Each structure stands twice: as C-alpha cells, then as structure tokens.
Amino acid sequence: MKILIDTHCWLWWRSAPESLNREALVLISERRNAICLSAASAWEIAIKFSLGKLRLPEPPAEYVAKRLVQDSVFSLPVDHTHALRVASLPLLHNDPFDRLLVVQAQIEHLVLLTADRQITQYDVETVWAGAG
Helix, strand or coil: CEEEECHHHHHHHHHCHHHECHHHHHHHHCCCCEEEEEHHHHHHHHHHHHCCCCCCCCCHHHHHHHHHHHCCCEEECCCHHHHHHHHHCCCCCCCHHHHHHHHHHHHHCCEEEECCCCHHHCCCCEEECECC
8 A cells, every 4th residue: 555644643653653543553564555755744844843833853854854764654745736736626624735645645546644634525545543
C-alpha cells in the first residue's frame, strides 16, 4: 500500500505514538507499505516551528530530513498539478495544507492516513489513525 501520512500523524508517530491507533501503527511499520510525507507537511512543520506553535528537539530542516532517512519515508514533492487541483475541491476544510494533501493523495493514488474528520469528507481514500 502507498500511504501519504498527514502532518500531525507523522509528528505523533515520531513523538507520541500512543496518539495513533493500532491499525495506523501497523501500517506504518510494515515495510511492504510505502510511507510518503509531503513537502507541504515539511512546510507546515517549518511554519509552526517558526511561530512557536511546534517544539522540536532540533531545527525542522534537520529534524525532518534525518527522520525521513531513518524511517525510509519517501518525500512527496508539491507539483503545479497538485497546487492547481486544490481549486476543484469543495470547501469542506479551511486548512490549505490539508487540502493540498487531499489532492496529492487523489492524483498520486495514495491512501491518506489521517486523524482529521474533515479530511474524511473528501473523495479520497483514507485510513483513520486517531487513537480516540
């Protein structure tokens, strides 16, 4: 399975795995699954870090890069096709990062691993990752 992991799920996986349900943890840990992290997630992490809304043990450029390699996570670039497709989405979610993840999952035929109920309203294959 090819999985696009939502930003907060990736952060939870790295720092608070108890926030993810068992199914999500199994999917992430199975080596036959390709786990992808969008460049949009890296951008979101960098912004939240610089605003003081996210604490990391090191600067985002180091934190994200090291863990992508360490965990064999694929980097998914943001393409013009992805960015422009956002205009076709219904306004079910106001978060521009999440809307971009939805279209990336649609275009690239990825399953979106999320704990965001608003994302599940879109026409995209999702796996619920929330523990609660």
